[in-house]
Amino acid sequence: MKITKKIITKIEGEATLKIHKKNNIIEFAEIEFWQYRGMEEFLKNRPYMDACVINPRICGICGHSHLIATSKAIEDALDVKITKKAEILRDITLGLEIIQNHIKWFYLTLYPSVKSKDYFKALEFTKEISKIIALIAGQFPHNSYSIPGGVTCDLTNLELIKIKNYLSELFNKYQHIMDIEGKSNDLEELFSDIPKTTGKGLNRFLVLGDNLFFKSNGDVKYIKEEKSTSLNKNVMYKDKYFEVGPLARNLDNKIIKKIYETFTDSVYTRIFARLYEVNLIFLYLLEIIDNIEINEKNYTKPLKKSGKGIGVVEAPRGSLIHEIEIENGFVKKYNIIVPTQFNLSNSTKENPSPAQSALMNEDEKLSDFIFKCFDICAVCVSH
Amino acid sequence: MHSKPKVLWIDGVSCYGCSHSFYNYPQIKEILNKIELIYHPLLPSSEFKIQKSDLLIIEGALKNNFSRLDYNLNELISKLIKLSKKVLLIGTCAVYGGMFGEGILFDKDKEGKFYKCHEKMISIPGCPPHPEWIAYAIEMIIENKKILLDKENRPKEIFTYTSHMGCVRNEYFEWKIDADNFGEKEGCLFYHQGCQGPFTHSSCNRILWNEVNSKPRAGTPCFGCTEKTFPKKNLFETETFMGIPANIPLGVSKRAYLTLSGVAKSLKNERLSKRLIDEDN
Numbered sequence: 001m002k003i004t005k006k007i008i009t010k011i012e013g014e015a016t017l018k019i020h021k022k023n024n025i026i027e028f029a030e031i032e033f034w035q036y037r038g039m040e041e042f043l044k045n046r047p048y049m050d051a052c053v054i055n056p057r058i059c060g061i062c063g064h065s066h067l068i069a070t071s072k073a074i075e076d077a078l079d080v081k082i083t084k085k086a087e088i089l090r091d092i093t094l095g096l097e098i099i100q101n102h103i104k105w106f107y108l109t110l111y112p113s114v115k116s117k118d119y120f121k122a123l124e125f126t127k128e129i130s131k132i133i134a135l136i137a138g139q140f141p142h143n144s145y146s147i148p149g150g151v152t153c154d155l156t157n158l159e160l161i162k163i164k165n166y167l168s169e170l171f172n173k174y175q176h177i178m179d180i181e182g183k184s185n186d187l188e189e190l191f192s193d194i195p196k197t198t199g200k201g202l203n204r205f206l207v208l209g210d211n212l213f214f215k216s217n218g219d220v221k222y223i224k225e226e227k228s229t230s231l232n233k234n235v236m237y238k239d240k241y242f243e244v245g246p247l248a249r250n251l252d253n254k255i256i257k258k259i260y261e262t263f264t265d266s267v268y269t270r271i272f273a274r275l276y277e278v279n280l281i282f283l284y285l286l287e288i289i290d291n292i293e294i295n296e297k298n299y300t301k302p303l304k305k306s307g308k309g310i311g312v313v314e315a316p317r318g319s320l321i322h323e324i325e326i327e328n329g330f331v332k333k334y335n336i337i338v339p340t341q342f343n344l345s346n347s348t349k350e351n352p353s354p355a356q357s358a359l360m361n362e363d364e365k366l367s368d369f370i371f372k373c374f375d376i377c378a379v380c381v382s383h
Numbered sequence: 384m385h386s387k388p389k390v391l392w393i394d395g396v397s398c399y400g401c402s403h404s405f406y407n408y409p410q411i412k413e414i415l416n417k418i419e420l421i422y423h424p425l426l427p428s429s430e431f432k433i434q435k436s437d438l439l440i441i442e443g444a445l446k447n448n449f450s451r452l453d454y455n456l457n458e459l460i461s462k463l464i465k466l467s468k469k470v471l472l473i474g475t476c477a478v479y480g481g482m483f484g485e486g487i488l489f490d491k492d493k494e495g496k497f498y499k500c501h502e503k504m505i506s507i508p509g510c511p512p513h514p515e516w517i518a519y520a521i522e523m524i525i526e527n528k529k530i531l532l533d534k535e536n537r538p539k540e541i542f543t544y545t546s547h548m549g550c551v552r553n554e555y556f557e558w559k560i561d562a563d564n565f566g567e568k569e570g571c572l573f574y575h576q577g578c579q580g581p582f583t584h585s586s587c588n589r590i591l592w593n594e595v596n597s598k599p600r601a602g603t604p605c606f607g608c609t610e611k612t613f614p615k616k617n618l619f620e621t622e623t624f625m626g627i628p629a630n631i632p633l634g635v636s637k638r639a640y641l642t643l644s645g646v647a648k649s650l651k652n653e654r655l656s657k658r659l660i661d662e663d664n
Contacts, residue, residue, distance in 0.1 A: 007453055010425050012399050014452065034450050037396060037483055049619040053606050057482060057510065060400030104406070112427040119427065120412045127407040131593040138601030139592030140407070141400045142511055145603050147565060147619070152602035154568040298566025298602075379398050 001027060004364075008371055010109055012061055013378025015344075016230070017371060021364050028349040029359040029367070032230035035382035040334045048074055048326050051334070052144045055322070058336070058383045060141050061104065064097040064133070065315030066336075067146050068211070069322040074148035077309025077326050078302040085296040086150035088288050091212050092163070093133050093146075094313065095281045098212075100126040100133075100140075101316035102246075102274050103177070105375045106186075110271065113368045114190055125173065132166045135159050150299035157294055164289050171282035178275045182255045187275060191268060199267035199358040199370040205248035206237050206342065208321065209314035213284050214249045220312055220321060225337060232381050234345035234353070235337055243354040244318025244342045245375065247273035253280065267358065267373040274375065305329045315339060317375050338380040387419040388437040388525045393463055394424040395456060396483040397443025401474040402426075404511035407593055408518045418525060433459070438524055439467035444476035444484035445496060457496070460487065464497055469524050470504045473517055478508040478535070479611040488536060491611050506536040510608035515590050516541050535611075537584065545633060546605045547573075547580035549588035550597070556581075558652040559644050565602060569659060572604045573628060577619045579607035581632035 006017045018030040039058055043051055055070045056063035068090050075082065107122035130140040136153055137143035145152045178184035208223075210216045218237060226234045234241075242248075247270050250256045256273045263269045306329075311322045318339030325333035345353035352360065355374050362370055392402075402425050405411065421436065422428045431452050441460065449456040464470055464487075472488055475481040479489045488504055489495045497504075505524065507516050520538065523530050531539045547556070555562070555571035562570025572578035580588075583605055587597045599605055606618050622629040631640045654662055 009431070009452070010427075012425065013394075035396070042482060047617050047620070050614070050616065053614055053618045054482065057398050057400065060398045060403040060511065063398065063400065108425060108427070116427065123406050123411055127409060127593070130407050131595055134593035134596045134601075136601070138596050138598040138603050139587075141403050142608075143598060143601070143603065144606070145598075145601050150566055152565045154566055154602060299564060301564065 006367070008368060008376075010112070011372065011376040011378050012059065012380070013382060015371075015376065015378055017367060019359075019364060019367060024364045026359050026362050026364055026367060028352075029356055030229070031232070031344050031346045031353075031355060033232040033378060033381045034230055035378065036231045037382055039383040040336060043331045043334045046331050047329055048324070048331050049147065051324070051331060052147050056142050056144065059377060059380050061101055062097060062316050062377060062380065063141055064093060064137070064143070065313055065320055066322070067144060068094050069311040069313045069315070069320050071146045071148050072311030072313065073309045073322040073324045074302070074311070074326070075309065076311060077307035077324055078148060078304040079307070080149050080300060080302045082150045082300065083296050083298070085292050086298055088292050089136055089151050089153070090146055091288060092285050093137050094315075095212055095285050096129050096133050097140075098316045099278050099281055100129040101375075102278050103129075106271070106275060109375070110369070110372050111190060113372050114194070117186070125170070128166065128170055132163055135163055147299070148302050150297070152299070154298055155294070160289065160292060160294070164286070167282060167286050167289070171279075171286065174278055174282065178279065180279055182259070182272065182276055184275060187271065190271075194267075194366065194369070196263050196268035197266050198366060199362060199373060201243050201265045201270075201354040201358045202241060202352075203265050204240065204242045205251060206242035206244050206319065207249045207314065208244075208319035209312045211313050212281065214314045215252075220310055223321065223337065225341075228346040230346060232344070232346060233341060234347060235341040236345070241345055241347060241351070241353045242342060244339045245270075245274070246277040248318065249314055250277055250280065267370055270373050317377055317380075318342060336383050338377065338383065340374070340377050340381045343374045344376060344381070387417060389421050389435070390418045390438045390440060390521075391421050391434070391436040391463065391467070392423040392440040392442065393460065394451065395441060395443030395460065395477065395487075396446045396449055397474070397476060399425060399442070400511040401442040401517070405514050405517045408514035409594070410518070414518055414521055418521070433462050434466065436463070436467045438469045438471060438521070439463050440471045440473060440521075441477045441487055442473050444480050444486060446484035461497070464500055468503065470500065471507065471520050471524060472504060473507045473512050473520075475508045475510045475608060475610075475613050478506040479613070481510060482614055489611060501536060504536055505530060505532070505538065507541070508537065508609040509585060510613060512609075513587065513590060513592065541586055542584040542609070544584070544586040544589055545581055546583045546585040546587040546597075546599070546609075547632065548586070550580055550599050551588075552599060555655060557647065558655055559647040560652065560655050567602070567658075569655070572599060572602075573621065575621050576604045577606075577617065577621050578604035579610075579630070580605040582630050583607040583610055585609040
């Protein structure tokens with residue numbers, strides 16, 4: 001057996017893959033992250049509101065999810081209820097962040113690991129998505145419009161009409177990437193030389209957030225973080241590893257289910273679920289935007305000064321957890337668990353994490369591709 | 384035909400928000416077609432190797448004992464700076480250190496590790512910097528145009544403005560009417576909500592974000608993210624001194640500001656003192 005070390009890049013940072021192989025077949029893979037930025041330490045002893053500015057900066061591609069998880073954790077700690085309107089606006093901006101993420105991931109990260117592809121069409125699309133987020137949140141990336149108690153913006157129907165028209169225009173445009181029946185020329189082209197059954201995970205799925213149309217199938221109290229051999233912490237649910245993300249949270253959709261039943265939890269199914277989720281989000285946003293009562297309040301001021309809380313959201317890559325302890329208005333403790341930690345825990349050959357399982361018994365030349373199908377966010381891991 | 388300028392884009396300790404911000408530049412394809420992008424941390428490019436470049440773009444901060452592409456980060460940056468003709472620092476992390484470490488040119492308000500190379504450096508701070516600012520800097524550098532810089536190496540054409548300029552809440556600022564709460568169109572965020580617009584060098588309300596909006600327009604205060612002090616503590620509250628904001632608009636004496644505020648407040652603007660929706664005239 002031979003062990004080769006490989007640095008995986010273009011994943012919002014980098015990871016180290018140590019591949020144990022025999023005749024170019026992967027027997028086992030160790031996944032290491034060697035960067036650490038100390039976000040949680042940085043938050044300590046700051047007024048809790050500062051977390052709404054610091055936390056989006058955890059990540060340039062999914063920072064908005066961190067913002068919403070922050071708001072929810074503080075609201076949980078200080079017993080604040082937000083209005084239906086604020087909730088819908090958060091769903092819209094977070095849904096759009098998921099969409100821009102999936103499109104960038106498919107064309108900028110995943111495709112180049114197999115073949116070259118014009119990525120400008122992805123950027124043309126995602127800049128329009130960012131624009132809709134900006135109409136509500138001020139800018140993208142890195143806004144702080146979601147705060148404990150609601151949102152800072154005060155929209156008029158002018159913006160709502162514009163947002164709705166953008167959404168329906170972009171939904172129609174997306175049909176060229178993957179249509180509502182699940183047909184996608186670009187996806188089929190990507191798999192022209194790769195078997196669709198490649199890279200099976202653990203076939204165990206977990207959903208903890210309940211934003212958008214997602215339904216949680218677990219309780220966050222069963223989550224355990226454990227030290228690993230690198231700076232990444234392993235994450236287990238009831239002492240087992242689970243896959244989180246678009247496949248996990250969309251298994252009840254009949255089109256995704258059909259693909260899953262044919263290829264099980266392979267790389268193809270995972271990618272399909274991610275691309276198809278974009279359609280589901282567009283349709284959901286087009287529906288909920290009509291439920292906004294424009295005269296409803298945007299913000300309710302929190303009154304309590306101390307408490308402990310948890311905020312969970314389904315972020316682009318899966319379940320994201322923020323935990324906070326506030327004392328007299330200041331952050332005493334903060335803990336962040338990101339989706340990539342679930343999917344890419346660095347465990348053993350006997351009890352592998354989803355990504356380790358997907359890599360095992362596959363050809364080494366596909367390692368980059370299989371690894372990246374989980375849509376890794378290295379900066380989130382190295383928070 | 385001249386060969387295209389070689390551009391190497393390297394990442395320090397970052398969140399990649401600078402790259403993702405640049406992706407929103409509507410004519411990004413035109414810019415990338417003018418250069419040879421020899422390395423980028425996210426965009427498709429060839430394998431990384433330490434090599435000469437016409438322009439080195441750095442996103443992210445320095446940090447001791449931080450590894451990047453199997454090199455020590457600070458040593459890697461040092462080598463790349465030596466091998467490049469011009470260096471463009473994008474983002475507050477690369478310029479001042481921001482929240483992740485030490486900047487390339489400055490370490491907050493002190494000279495940074497590579498200040499000695501300041502003559503070939505241009506600073507585009509911001510967390511993240513506006514896509515148009517990044518595009519401007521790349522174009523100006525590759526076309527060898529003279530950029531007028533301030534003493535922190537920021538292009539004056541972008542940073543001589545304050546983010547206050549062009550803010551749609553300016554009428555409230557003129558009449559010293561503060562916002563009661565978040566989530567309302569009315570009121571200026573400078574008095575209680577911590578807005579740093581009047582003393583932050585940036586053009587966020589002049590060149591809008593994603594071509595449509597800005598944080599203050601969406602009711603969020605300016606956090607001064609282009610400055611060396613970013614991120615200050617207590618970002619959603621205005622620090623006051625004897626009842627007036629401790630940091631006052633650039634270029635005004637405290638005394639002048641106090642006089643002006645008193646006059647504006649006493650000549651109450653009735654229209655702006657109620658919810659706009661309740662106004663009939």
